[in-house]
Amino acid sequence: MHCVCSDSRFAKKCCIIRTSEARIFQDAPGAPEARRISNNERLIERVYKFLRAGPGRARDRCPLPRPAPAFDKVAALSEANRCLYCFDAPCTSACPTHIDVPRFIKKIASGNLEGSAKTILDANILGASCARACPVDVLCEGACVLHRYNRQPIAIGRLQRFAIEALQESGATLPFTPGADTGKSVALIGGGPASLACAAELRRHGIRAEIFDARPLPGGLNTYGIAEYKLPLAESLREIDMLAQLGVQFHFNVTVDAQKLAQLEASHDAVFLGIGLGAIHKLGIAGEALEGVTNALDYIAAYKSGEITSAPERVAIIGAGNTAIDAANAAVRLGASEVHMIYRRGLQQMSAFAHEYEHAKQEGVKFLWHMKPIGLKGADKVEGMDLAKLEATSDGSLVPRSGEEFQMKVDLIILAIGQATHADSLLDNKVMIERGRILIDRATGQTSNPKYFAGGDCTNGGREVVDAVADGKRAGIGIAAWLEGQHANP
Amino acid sequence: MPTLETTFAGIRCLNPFWLASAPPTNCGEQVMRAFDEGWGGAVWKTIGEPITNVSSRYSSVDWNGQRMMGLNNIELISDRPIEVNLHEIAEVKRRYPKHAVIASLMVESKRHAWHEIVQRAEDAGADGLELNFGCPHGMSERGMGSAVGQVPEYCGQITEWVKEKARTPVIIKLTPNISDIRMPARAAKQAGADALSAINTINSITGIDLDTLEPRPNVDGKSSHGGYCGPAVKPIALNMVQQVMADEQAALPMSGIGGIGSWQDAAEFILLGAGTVQVCTAVMHYGYRIVEDMSDGLLAWMRKKGYETLDDFRGLSLPNVTDWKHLNLNYKIVARIHEDKCIGCELCYTACWDGAHQCIHLDRALPAPNKSRTPDMIAAESRGRISMTPIPKLDLNGACETGPYRTPLSRIPRVDEDECVGCNLCSLVCPVPDCITMERVDVGLKPESWEERVNAGLVPQGSATGNPNV
Numbered sequence: 001m002h003c004v005c006s007d008s009r010f011a012k013k014c015c016i017i018r019t020s021e022a023r024i025f026q027d028a029p030g031a032p033e034a035r036r037i038s039n040n041e042r043l044i045e046r047v048y049k050f051l052r053a054g055p056g057r058a059r060d061r062c063p064l065p066r067p068a069p070a071f072d073k074v075a076a077l078s079e080a081n082r083c084l085y086c087f088d089a090p091c092t093s094a095c096p097t098h099i100d101v102p103r104f105i106k107k108i109a110s111g112n113l114e115g116s117a118k119t120i121l122d123a124n125i126l127g128a129s130c131a132r133a134c135p136v137d138v139l140c141e142g143a144c145v146l147h148r149y150n151r152q153p154i155a156i157g158r159l160q161r162f163a164i165e166a167l168q169e170s171g172a173t174l175p176f177t178p179g180a181d182t183g184k185s186v187a188l189i190g191g192g193p194a195s196l197a198c199a200a201e202l203r204r205h206g207i208r209a210e211i212f213d214a215r216p217l218p219g220g221l222n223t224y225g226i227a228e229y230k231l232p233l234a235e236s237l238r239e240i241d242m243l244a245q246l247g248v249q250f251h252f253n254v255t256v257d258a259q260k261l262a263q264l265e266a267s268h269d270a271v272f273l274g275i276g277l278g279a280i281h282k283l284g285i286a287g288e289a290l291e292g293v294t295n296a297l298d299y300i301a302a303y304k305s306g307e308i309t310s311a312p313e314r315v316a317i318i319g320a321g322n323t324a325i326d327a328a329n330a331a332v333r334l335g336a337s338e339v340h341m342i343y344r345r346g347l348q349q350m351s352a353f354a355h356e357y358e359h360a361k362q363e364g365v366k367f368l369w370h371m372k373p374i375g376l377k378g379a380d381k382v383e384g385m386d387l388a389k390l391e392a393t394s395d396g397s398l399v400p401r402s403g404e405e406f407q408m409k410v411d412l413i414i415l416a417i418g419q420a421t422h423a424d425s426l427l428d429n430k431v432m433i434e435r436g437r438i439l440i441d442r443a444t445g446q447t448s449n450p451k452y453f454a455g456g457d458c459t460n461g462g463r464e465v466v467d468a469v470a471d472g473k474r475a476g477i478g479i480a481a482w483l484e485g486q487h488a489n490p
Numbered sequence: 491m492p493t494l495e496t497t498f499a500g501i502r503c504l505n506p507f508w509l510a511s512a513p514p515t516n517c518g519e520q521v522m523r524a525f526d527e528g529w530g531g532a533v534w535k536t537i538g539e540p541i542t543n544v545s546s547r548y549s550s551v552d553w554n555g556q557r558m559m560g561l562n563n564i565e566l567i568s569d570r571p572i573e574v575n576l577h578e579i580a581e582v583k584r585r586y587p588k589h590a591v592i593a594s595l596m597v598e599s600k601r602h603a604w605h606e607i608v609q610r611a612e613d614a615g616a617d618g619l620e621l622n623f624g625c626p627h628g629m630s631e632r633g634m635g636s637a638v639g640q641v642p643e644y645c646g647q648i649t650e651w652v653k654e655k656a657r658t659p660v661i662i663k664l665t666p667n668i669s670d671i672r673m674p675a676r677a678a679k680q681a682g683a684d685a686l687s688a689i690n691t692i693n694s695i696t697g698i699d700l701d702t703l704e705p706r707p708n709v710d711g712k713s714s715h716g717g718y719c720g721p722a723v724k725p726i727a728l729n730m731v732q733q734v735m736a737d738e739q740a741a742l743p744m745s746g747i748g749g750i751g752s753w754q755d756a757a758e759f760i761l762l763g764a765g766t767v768q769v770c771t772a773v774m775h776y777g778y779r780i781v782e783d784m785s786d787g788l789l790a791w792m793r794k795k796g797y798e799t800l801d802d803f804r805g806l807s808l809p810n811v812t813d814w815k816h817l818n819l820n821y822k823i824v825a826r827i828h829e830d831k832c833i834g835c836e837l838c839y840t841a842c843w844d845g846a847h848q849c850i851h852l853d854r855a856l857p858a859p860n861k862s863r864t865p866d867m868i869a870a871e872s873r874g875r876i877s878m879t880p881i882p883k884l885d886l887n888g889a890c891e892t893g894p895y896r897t898p899l900s901r902i903p904r905v906d907e908d909e910c911v912g913c914n915l916c917s918l919v920c921p922v923p924d925c926i927t928m929e930r931v932d933v934g935l936k937p938e939s940w941e942e943r944v945n946a947g948l949v950p951q952g953s954a955t956g957n958p959n960v
Contacts, residue, residue, distance in 0.1 A: 081555030084921055087836035087865065088852075090901070093872050096879060109554070138880055148833040148896050149922060351881060442876050464879040474876075 071162040080109040083154045094143035096470035097124035117167035118175040125200040128239040129222050130466045131161035132231045137355045174242045179206030184483050187264040188272040189256050192220020194456025194468040195274035201476020203246040210249045224301040227326035233304045270479050273454035278422030287376030296327035296416035303330045311336040312411030318342050320350035324416030328365045339365045344372045384409050445475025492792040496800045498765040499659040499685035499743040501617050503590050505530035507781050510768035511594035518578030527778040531590030536567035536622045537575045538596040549696040549706035560722030561771045562696040564714050566628045576614040583615035596622040596634050601651045608655040618658045624665035624690025626717045639665035646677035659684035667693050671730045675740035687745035689727045691717025720771035724749030732811050735763030753787030761807035820935040823912035823928040825905045831925035834901030838916035849909035855900035
């Protein structure tokens with residue numbers, strides 16, 4: 001296929017998309033729905049539009065902090081040589097997928113890049129996106145013993161990215177092969193990191209894995225939800241493309257409802273639920289239906305897929321979690337000149353990581369603490385917002401302080417006040433659910449219904465990609481063991 | 491104020507730092523720049539009938555990201571005409587009369603050839619002569635260099651010829667490529683040599699290119715063994731200098747060579763008896779400018795130790811090197827891990843289990859000491875542990891590790907002092923200075939050596955001398 005981009009900087013990216021789409025869409029044997037999607041030219045056009053617009057004017061105007069750039073070979077070698085090669089390394093323990101960090105770093109140092117990538121992928125099939133998206137400060141790098149020696153921790157995330165990209169650029173295939181076919185098959189609901197990791201594990205155990213996703217592209221939040229500057233859409237697809245080589249079958253644009261679920265349960269030996277969380281909560285105040293009010297996930301997805309290429313002047317984000325910060329950064333990158341985050345509690349209570357907070361401040365995002373919107377203004381489109389200053393009462397609840405209300409002009413409001421759960425409505429007493437979360441045995445991912453396994457946000461209430469991958473991996477192993485047990489004791 | 495000025499075998503030197511006979515002393519222009527930087531002397535690149543060199547000539551061993559831990563060369567002696575070298579020596583001496591210029595010489599093993607070159611070098615104004623009996627490659631195939639140095643009789647013979655003619659001090663440069671370096675040293679001393687220098691480079695192949703399967707340095711697909719030098723060879727050089735200097739029949743003023751690049755290196759050679767030191771690889775790596783800190787650092791150390799001249803500490807460590815049989819068998823030390831410094835890398839643990847005596851344990855957070863947990867068991871426990879990304883609001887409050895040390899107690903290893911043999915390994919692998927110290931334990935016994943035990947009849951029959959030849 002001819003690449004439509006004229007700008008050579010993006011032509012390469014486009015080709016990656018082309019290649020990965022072609023593979024994902026064509027190499028899924030016996031999956032007619034998967035193949036059908038390859039004709040979705042509209043989507044591909046959208047992706048291209050995004051790639052062309054990607055570095056837009058906003059970014060050219062002001063240099064924005066970027067995540068640390070990829071290592072080149074010499075820098076990677078020198079960083080790898082700094083690793084102490086700890087025994088029973090704390091970085092490995094801190095990683096939810098237990099990547100053998102010193103081992104993969106030692107392999108970079110020895111020049112065995114293929115072995116290094118294999119070490120990573122063996123523990124974490126989505127090692128590429130985790131290298132970019134993981135909050136390494138609170139995971140592997142946070143656990144590095146060098147902190148206690150007044151030295152910079154090893155740049156584990158960047159080294160991981162280096163090793164995996166070296167494998168990708170070498171054109172090598174995934175260094176794993178599917179296991180001998182057991183004749184068993186598993187339906188995986190949702191195409192996000194948990195399902196992808198589970199599917200890879202199943203394939204390595206010789207179990208058929210069919211992923212059903214409501215979206216037109218695989219990857220879930222990896223593709224649609226993680227901030228673009230951390231994990232571009234193309235990179236997410238490139239990684240999933242490697243995974244498709246294991247023979248994972250994808251079905252896109254399939255919304256699984258109770259009826260479809262029953263059908264899948266009947267036609268498969270087990271079901272994995274990687275359904276994530278539901279829609280972002282509403283504020284429950286007047287004016288939310290106005291144009292110019294959106295939510296963080298839709299906003300980031302639209303940015304990543306190129307649906308929106310600019311932001312209005314004044315943007316307000318409601319909430320102070322990591323997703324809220326991603327949305328705020330996206331608004332800055334799209335050209336907003338005034339971006340405020342509004343949170344009803346204080347800095348101490350915000351759920352965003354400290355490094356995300358610092359990053360947002362660097363991007364120029366301003367924070368308004370102890371405030372909440374009480375009314376939205378605007379004729380046909382949002383124009384302003386009434387805010388109330390809050391104070392905590394003795395029982396911990398928050399009440400508006402009287403007389404301390406003010407108005408703020410705003411062109412776009414992005415809600416990021418947590419996601420609802422949607423497990424109850426789908427599962428309807430099939431598995432035990434507590435406060436919207438599917439209950440699982442953490443070691444195997446098995447739910448109260450032995451045929452159902454689950455992992456990721458729908459079980460943990462919303463954590464990181466790497467947590468979902470770890471859940472998916474454990475569930476994949478759990479399913480394989482369970483199916484083998486079933487076979488032994490039919 | 492301490493001084494670095496010294497006299498070596500009658501040669502007055504501004505300081506003990508000489509450039510070794512090598513590429514840094516190829517020509518007068520280089521030597522003069524080196525003197526400007528502070529070098530006290532230079533041994534000229536070996537002068538003899540001009541040779542033809544190959545390209546390439548050098549290869550190195552890098553280690554853990556550090557370049558040139560060891561350097562290897564297959565370069566021969568000077569490729570410039572004798573008269574050019576001698577003319578430049580004269581010019582350098584004219585401009586730098588206080589600096590030591592030593593002519594390194596190598597000619598065919600004929601009396602008249604040596605007489606002639608000695609005469610010419612001294613006429614040019616050289617302060618001394620260094621006879622290159624050490625070059626291990628190329629020249630040795632032509633009966634020169636280490637081909638001489640490896641045979642004590644040849645070594646003595648040529649030294650005699652040179653001494654017949656020489657008016658300046660004669661330094662014999664020894665090759666390490668020999669089973670006992672004292673033999674050629676004794677021969678040289680007996681033949682009247684004024685001084686020795688050691689070591690020359692060590693026979694080596696630095697590596698093979700794994701793509702082409704060709705050795706380095708590559709000369710059209712082939713290579714030849716070269717001479718190894720640089721930091722990697724310092725311990726070998728120190729040992730050989732000590733061997734010679736501790737041997738009455740061999741000891742002469744010694745110019746120490748081999749891996750010297752810092753003032754500490756220089757001090758160590760001098761403590762084992764060297765009068766001057768010669769440097770090559772470090773200069774080839776970083777340039778002449780390194781001499782500034784070599785001088786500055788050595789003077790500062792001398793001030794701290796109260797030494798006024800190099801003679802005040804020359805050879806002071808020689809008596810501390812002895813035969814194994816004289817070492818005190820009742821000296822006992824054990825490893826002690828300082829918890830406040832430990833960062834929890836557990837390298838000492840894995841080193842002790844796999845490389846020593848299995849006496850470091852990770853049981854401090856357990857209810858009772860446990861010596862039976864193997865590294866495998868500990869690694870498996872960690873692999874089986876489920877961990878999650880902490881969410882600040884939910885997980886980190888109060889989850890900070892509490893305890894007296896910054897490293898969790900479970901990661902601070904414990905030394906079983908009863909089992910510890912005091913081998914030092916843990917303290918060597920520990921990345922944190924002074925975190926693991928080796929501490930003396932009073933065993934309540936008076937010092938006793940192997941020899942004393944044998945003499946006292948305390949050693950079972952047969953174990954005293956396992957080798958019938960000893």
